[in-house]
Amino acid sequence: MSSGTGVLAGDVGGTKTLLALYAVRGHNLQLLREARYASADFDGLADMLVNFLAGEPVAAAGFGVAGPVAGGRCQATNLPWLLDEGELSAVLGGVPVKLLNDLEAVALGLLQVPDGAFVCLNAGRAMEGNIAVLAAGTGLGEAILHRHDGNYSAIACEGGHCDFAPADALQDGLLLFLRERCGGHVSYERILSGSGLHLVYQYLLTRNPELPDVLQGLDGSGEDPAALIAQRGLEQDDAACRLALRLFARIYGQEAGNLALKCLARGGVLLAGGIAPKLLPVLSDGSFMAGFCDKGRFADLLRDMPVRVCLEPQAPLLGAATAAARLA
Template identity: 45%
Template sequence: MGTPVIIAGDVGGTKTYLAAFDPAAQGFDPLVEQRYQTASYPSAGALLKAFADETQIDPSRTVLGVPGPVHQLPVRAVNLPWLIDPSEISAVLNNTDVHLLNDLQATSYGTLVLEPDDLCQLNEGQRDPKGNIAVIAAGTGLGEGGLCWSEGRYAAIASEGGHATFGPSSPLEAELWHFLNERYGHVSWERVISGHGLAAIYDFLCERHPDRADASLAPEAEQSDRADAIARASLEGHSALAVTALDLFALLYGREAGNLALKLMSSGGVFVGGGIAPKILAKLRDGRFMEGFMDKGRMGEPLAAIPVHVVLNDKTALLGAAYWGAQF
């Protein structure tokens, strides 16, 4: 290709999206896009080489959103046995410029280019067009980040807030904390608000009510995705404990989203991303999430003025990496 081309990527613990973009084009429609099972490759370099070989793309720049802190290179990926080294990636891509973003930085930038159909509103609020924006995303793990207005445009804020300590707010949540503390030691928000977290909440409830446990949802049932199975059992009304588990999950998800909104004072809005939210949209819309979000005592009223949206587009981090490559 004669024109400069950016390779953008969203590297996840389960799957990775890679795509090529023309930075001079209007909008962010990929020239070519591929999806990969991340664990099928021994390194990020091997994965990028496979993409370049398959597509015959020779990029002028490569920007990847990766799961982990990027302030020190190489990046030790979270929930993935990789050291992600920009120099290794550059070497397999004809010495192209390689830049790494934290995955939530990429997702945050991606929210800037979403279309209305990519979003589902949970709270209307009143958006400050230059206000801080909070982004929280539960999937394999829990990502947290945001955007702040600086020098005429938004800049993403990197964070590993999902690993901050979980704090219970009720006797039931205190019991959950003790259960998780015995299982893991330190109990982070990611231990609660993630796919593994939903499964752990269900296990906790089964321990409290063993007579109501569903054998098909037990760990030994070897479901390919226990969290997905528990969520479906809840939404379809097949398991009373699954219903309770998803109710508690949605409440806690909202509570931590509200915590992040307060920390950033995100008058520009809150975006709920990640792979779980679109799958449990009916639950997030039933009021439980916003109940947790606004359960902040005297600060509940300011939070009620913040717009909250679920991100439905699963390519948001990919779009954000492309946006960064074209704009910065």
């Protein structure tokens, strides 16, 4: 058994993996050191851990992974890695190890983030209760923070893969467009992601052929289409990009409202992930909250729910470290 006192945390992604070592100070976590690795450079997580720790012992470890976790095992969604708690424990000297769905880790981490790292989209009425968590980035992750006896536990889910439900005629057309492009099933993740923003933009060009295509000639340049659409839309210098951002924000609000109703999120809604901080101006202009509250007879219930955006990129690591600290 290891004699280490720190806890090891990891945020395992298809492109990059972040590892960090934390000291546990009561209920607080103190970052000691961290490193970023290109996931494709390693055959598995075990080799990466050996490189990072270089023989330093730890008391416990937690890892957030994009993919469903069952029985202490997880097949990473965007990596050829099968992660196993027992095997990782052996690599770390027999210490306890916890694998978490990536959004489960994000949700736990948000509880550690100070209030100053959030931006308010809707003040609502702060109450004790469940919290809905959504994170749009490469995909759309969702989780629930369930409140019971004064404490929160994180519940992982795959709600981003639920069926997209159009709310008006414009979105009806988007569904038909995506059904043809995607070959059938259209989930919210097909829209609320980086690649989804690109698809929304392409759809709007088919409806407005008189508008110029800012992506023309971009193929092969290596530039991210979604990043360019966001940049031009936020700069207010391209009509199609502005329309795409507003439609994206409204649908993001609709799905956030869906999750908030399903878990009765009286404790509020938290947006994490890489997209929300970059699109704060459009999320704050009313489009998001219009979609969020568009729930018929339950509109007033949604208006009472606080909605905030997390600006802290370390939330996934903090959540994995929190899970590890509970084992140490």
